[in-house]
Amino acid sequence: MMSDTTSEDHYEFSDQFDDDFDLQDPGNFDSDNNYFNIVNMEHVKASERRTVAEIADLFSIMVPMSTILLMAYFWNREKLSEEYIEGRALAKVGLTDADLEVQRKSGQKVQCSPRTCPICCDTYTRGFQLACKHTACIKCYERYLGEKLSSGDLLSTRCLGQHDCRLVATLDDFRELSKDLESGYLEKTAASYLQSHSSSFKACPGPGCTSIIELTSSLAMLDLDQYMVECSCGKRFCLGCKNDWHLPIKCDLASRWMNINGERMKNNLWLDKNTKPCPKCEARIERTEGCNHMKCRTCHFEYCWMCMQEWSAHNGMFFKCVHFQPSAEAKHSGRATSARLKHYSIRFDSNIIDSRRDVNVRDLTFSSQQVLNKAVPTLSYTRRILAWTYVLLFYVTGSNQKTILETSVSDIESHAETLAELLAGDEQAAAPCLELSGYLETRVENLITHALETNWKLDRNSLTYTPS
Amino acid sequence: MSSLCLSRLQQERKNWRKDHPFGFSAKPVKDEKGGLNLQVWQARIPGKKGTQWEGGVYPVVLEFPQEYPTRPPKCKFDQGFYHPNVYPSGTVCLSLLNESQDWRPAITVRQIVLGIQALLDEPNIHSPAQTTAYNHYKSHPDAYKRMVAEQVKKYADY
Numbered sequence: 001m002m003s004d005t006t007s008e009d010h011y012e013f014s015d016q017f018d019d020d021f022d023l024q025d026p027g028n029f030d031s032d033n034n035y036f037n038i039v040n041m042e043h044v045k046a047s048e049r050r051t052v053a054e055i056a057d058l059f060s061i062m063v064p065m066s067t068i069l070l071m072a073y074f075w076n077r078e079k080l081s082e083e084y085i086e087g088r089a090l091a092k093v094g095l096t097d098a099d100l101e102v103q104r105k106s107g108q109k110v111q112c113s114p115r116t117c118p119i120c121c122d123t124y125t126r127g128f129q130l131a132c133k134h135t136a137c138i139k140c141y142e143r144y145l146g147e148k149l150s151s152g153d154l155l156s157t158r159c160l161g162q163h164d165c166r167l168v169a170t171l172d173d174f175r176e177l178s179k180d181l182e183s184g185y186l187e188k189t190a191a192s193y194l195q196s197h198s199s200s201f202k203a204c205p206g207p208g209c210t211s212i213i214e215l216t217s218s219l220a221m222l223d224l225d226q227y228m229v230e231c232s233c234g235k236r237f238c239l240g241c242k243n244d245w246h247l248p249i250k251c252d253l254a255s256r257w258m259n260i261n262g263e264r265m266k267n268n269l270w271l272d273k274n275t276k277p278c279p280k281c282e283a284r285i286e287r288t289e290g291c292n293h294m295k296c297r298t299c300h301f302e303y304c305w306m307c308m309q310e311w312s313a314h315n316g317m318f319f320k321c322v323h324f325q326p327s328a329e330a331k332h333s334g335r336a337t338s339a340r341l342k343h344y345s346i347r348f349d350s351n352i353i354d355s356r357r358d359v360n361v362r363d364l365t366f367s368s369q370q371v372l373n374k375a376v377p378t379l380s381y382t383r384r385i386l387a388w389t390y391v392l393l394f395y396v397t398g399s400n401q402k403t404i405l406e407t408s409v410s411d412i413e414s415h416a417e418t419l420a421e422l423l424a425g426d427e428q429a430a431a432p433c434l435e436l437s438g439y440l441e442t443r444v445e446n447l448i449t450h451a452l453e454t455n456w457k458l459d460r461n462s463l464t465y466t467p468s
Numbered sequence: 469m470s471s472l473c474l475s476r477l478q479q480e481r482k483n484w485r486k487d488h489p490f491g492f493s494a495k496p497v498k499d500e501k502g503g504l505n506l507q508v509w510q511a512r513i514p515g516k517k518g519t520q521w522e523g524g525v526y527p528v529v530l531e532f533p534q535e536y537p538t539r540p541p542k543c544k545f546d547q548g549f550y551h552p553n554v555y556p557s558g559t560v561c562l563s564l565l566n567e568s569q570d571w572r573p574a575i576t577v578r579q580i581v582l583g584i585q586a587l588l589d590e591p592n593i594h595s596p597a598q599t600t601a602y603n604h605y606k607s608h609p610d611a612y613k614r615m616v617a618e619q620v621k622k623y624a625d626y
Contacts, residue, residue: 118574119537120472121479136574143472144573147538156568163574 036239037214038232041190044201044212048193051077059084062104064170067189068093072155074300075196093155094166105131106172109138119144119160130173134161142177145169149184152191195298198281205242206235213239247385248451249392253458257391260465261345279308337461344394348387354420355383371433375423378437382416385444389451395463396456405454408447415440473536477506480577491525492581507532509541511581514625519589520616524623528560528584530577537573540565543584550619552591552602561597562587 056066073080117137124137159165175182228245246254281299302311494511515521544558563569596602604612
């Protein structure tokens with residue numbers, strides 16, 4: 001149902017609550033309806049190994065070196081190939097062509113007459129050396145590579161034996177040293193691969209869940225912020241931002257809302273005060289000191305700390321950002337916005353709470369299984385959609401479209417109330433319950449379509465509002 | 469403190485006492501109880517002969533992290549030190565002291581202080597760390613010379 005891009009077909013989300021919507025079966029490729037698969041880390045690693053082998057083949061280099069180059073290029077095969085042919089890729093990891101030849105051999109453990117380790121300065125007889133044959137004691141090597149692993153930095157694991165040696169410890173060297181180091185290395189490269197393919201792999205944010213949602217190519221091309229998935233662990237989340245799903249509005253508005261509505265503030269107070277997300281990959285970054293020129297460690301994106309725009313547009317102005325404009329209007333009309341915010345956030349909160357509570361009706365004695373399976377999830381789903389529609393109403397300026405949306409909301413709200421009362425009643429009439437939930441499903445579906453397809457004008461004051 | 473960090477620093481201390489470059493000094497600071505804190509060193513780096521920095525001796529504090537020598541020490545001049553590659557806080561911006569660039573665990577304290585001495589007269593225009601000195605160095609060489617000369621006087625070695 002999702003692979004088709006015609007408008008109606010996109011919004012059948014209520015289907016996901018039906019029992020027949022089977023996502024539990026990983027690797028189910030054969031149906032046209034599948035727009036994602038639930039896979040595990042082994043699947044990702046296999047995909048990583050294929051990429052590494054292709055590059056190794058292409059340039060006749062060893063697999064471990066191929067891994068390092070790909071990591072340095074953030075797994076961008078095209079860019080790596082281009083720069084490799086131009087002879088620039090090796091310099092990026094601090095190596096020369098001659099080093100590459102030397103690195104074809106892996107490092108080895110050595111027994112030697114007592115000598116002083118250049119790192120810990122103790123005397124040792126059991127040493128380790130990379131292919132360059134500069135030796136340091138084996139304990140220092142194990143510790144050094146272990147520390148590099150835990151910091152996730154696999155591009156500057158240099159020779160310990162000599163201070164100006166360029167050689168990099170690769171997978172082969174990790175393997176020579178110990179099984180633990182080898183498996184740690186493999187975990188980290190897979191994590192790096194996963195992160196740089198975030199447009200096609202989404203790790204499930206569910207607590208303790210190790211599943212990964214793999215998007216099929218047709219979906220990876222689309223705007224993900226309209227898609228919600230349910231993982232095999234039961235966690236439902238938005239494919240765009242990986243937060244709890246927020247139809248009928250898109251990720252950017254939803255995240256603005258979460259910021260001002262306080263939920264995130266409470267959870268991530270320190271993060272919000274001290275860090276900003278990288279404008280490209282959203283990794284949280286804390287700047288301790290330095291100029292405005294930032295380079296993300298995770299995705300290597302270079303940007304300006306003040307305006308969060310790409311760095312190349314700054315012409316080397318290291319301390320003054322030409323793009324940054326503190327908003328002068330923010331204070332003006334702040335009070336009116338604050339009142340509107342209160343109005344909508346009360347409605348948002350109560351619907352979110354109700355959407356959770358309605359689910360608990362399951363615990364009550366209940367005659368018709370059919371009603372349980374259909375009406376309860378529908379009601380909960382409706383509440384959630386209503387909650388996020390209130391957020392949309394907060395952000396958009398007045399227009400005919402907004403009035404239409406408001407009318408739908410109040411109609412849906414009153415029918416949802418009626419359904420809730422019926423469900424909570426002593427003797428449930430199955431027919432009216434089913435009829436009402438059918439009605440709500442249609443209305444909600446239309447509401448989502450309307451909300452997503454209208455070209456809303458956003459209210460400036462709402463967008464720039466920050467609670468004091 | 470990790471034992472590697474500690475034993476390496478003890479050895480660095482020994483090596484330094486045995487032999488160090490002329491005009492330099494470097495030693496661990498005293499903590500509150502009067503004992504030595506091996507993780508913080510006070511160094512004094514003289515300006516190189518024949519450069520405009522000659523005549524001054526510049527104090528630098530080396531702060532060694534727990535993960536030393538996997539990770540490099542943080543090196544700081546006095547706050548507000550005038551140099552294109554020194555942050556307003558005094559921290560030195562140098563590839564040799566950057567874990568993801570040229571830092572290697574085998575680099576010694578001796579090599580660090582010599583590296584910082586070389587940086588004084590050979591600023592790296594591609595990674596400026598403060599506006600004042602960077603702008604002077606780039607566009608107003610006279611002002612730059614004057615400011616350096618003033619700083620040499622401030623840190624003059626008597």
